[in-house]
Amino acid sequence: xxxxxxxxxxxxxxxxxxxxxxxxxxxxxxxxxxxxxxxxxxxxxxxxxxxxxxxxxxxxxxxxxxxxxxxxxxxxxxxxxxxxxxxxxxxxxxxxxxxxxxxxxxxxxxxxxxxxxxxxxxxxxxxxxxxxxxxxxxxxxxxxxxxxxxxxxxxxxxxxxxxxxxxxxxxxxxxxxxxxxxxxxxxxxxxxxxxxxxxxxxxxxxxxxxxxxxxxxx
Ligand code: BG6
Ligand code: MG
Numbered sequence: 001x002x003x004x005x006x007x008x009x010x011x012x013x014x015x016x017x018x019x020x021x022x023x024x025x026x027x028x029x030x031x032x033x034x035x036x037x038x039x040x041x042x043x044x045x046x047x048x049x050x051x052x053x054x055x056x057x058x059x060x061x062x063x064x065x066x067x068x069x070x071x072x073x074x075x076x077x078x079x080x081x082x083x084x085x086x087x088x089x090x091x092x093x094x095x096x097x098x099x100x101x102x103x104x105x106x107x108x109x110x111x112x113x114x115x116x117x118x119x120x121x122x123x124x125x126x127x128x129x130x131x132x133x134x135x136x137x138x139x140x141x142x143x144x145x146x147x148x149x150x151x152x153x154x155x156x157x158x159x160x161x162x163x164x165x166x167x168x169x170x171x172x173x174x175x176x177x178x179x180x181x182x183x184x185x186x187x188x189x190x191x192x193x194x195x196x197x198x199x200x201x202x203x204x205x206x207x208x209x210x211x212x213x214x215x216x217x218x
Contacts, residue, residue: 002212004157004164005102006150006177008045009113009136011169012187013095014125016115017044019082024055027075033059041191045170047114047143048072076117083117086124092188094203099130101208108132110153112166112173114143133157144172147180154182165215171195183215 011017021040028035039058043051052072056063063071102109110133111118118136122128133156135149142148154164166177169189174196177184186196193199198215200206 002107002163002165002216004108004110004154004159006110006112006153006164006166006182007099008166008168008170008173008187009111009115009118009121011044011189012167013092013127014086014090014121015092016083016086016090016121017169019079022082023075023079024051026078027071028055031071033061041171044189045114045144045168045172045176047137048076048116050143079117083121083124086121088125091125091127092202094206096127096130098203098206098208099127103130105208107208108157108159108164110157110164111135112149112153113137114140114149144170145175145179147176147182150177150180150182154180165212168192168196185211185215 007013010020021037024040024043025035033055035055042054046054049068049072052068052075099109109131111131112135114137116137118134133153135153135156140148140152150166151161154161161181164182166173166182166184167187168174168177168184169187169192171192174184174186174192183197186192186199188202
């Protein structure tokens with residue numbers, strides 16, 4: 001029986017995925033690197049450092065660790081400018097209502113995000129209090145598709161992996177959920193329909209009981 005809900009952040013709770021893209025695009029333009037929306041799919045759910053290394057691989061480039069660090073810091077500065085004005089209006093449709101309903105029904109709620117900016121973003125969205133547990137990029141050493149971010153979330157909720165379900169918009173995140181023995185619901189990104197156990201376009205008017213019955217295959 002599902003007792004815990006593990007939410008990814010970027011692209012699931014809020015449409016920050018577009019700001020990650022714009023920040024990487026701006027950095028790549030400065031460096032004269034190719035980077036388009038298809039390339040960006042490979043970065044969804046992936047840590048900052050790994051993302052830049054993927055960009056380097058796509059452009060047949062090599063850099064020292066120091067340079068990688070330097071450009072990742074620069075990308076984050078660009079990203080922070082984009083999210084500086086983030087407001088509650090950018091919470092994706094139905095998310096707050098769905099989470100509030102889940103809380104009423106005593107589901108444990110955890111964040112499982114690769115982002116080191118998770119706390120800042122949740123605070124800006126006034127969503128921090130919705131979570132019993134927050135596991136983010138500052139708390140894990142292994143990035144998705146490693147399941148660490150979700151296994152830690154389940155552990156801190158006091159639940160077994162099979163009692164949790166993950167909401168994800170990235171292939172890396174869905175593979176991470178499966179690697180951790182959890183079912184994954186794909187959200188907002190049609191690119192993940194072939195990977196997830198169940199797909200929803202959005203949380204709008206989503207009935208949690210109906211969804212859980214579908215996910216549990218009853
Ligand atoms: C994930 C995003 O949630 O967080 C990735 O999908 C991003 O695109 C990663 O690279 C790390 O985020 P941050 O905020 O720590 O750079
Ligand atoms: Mg995401």
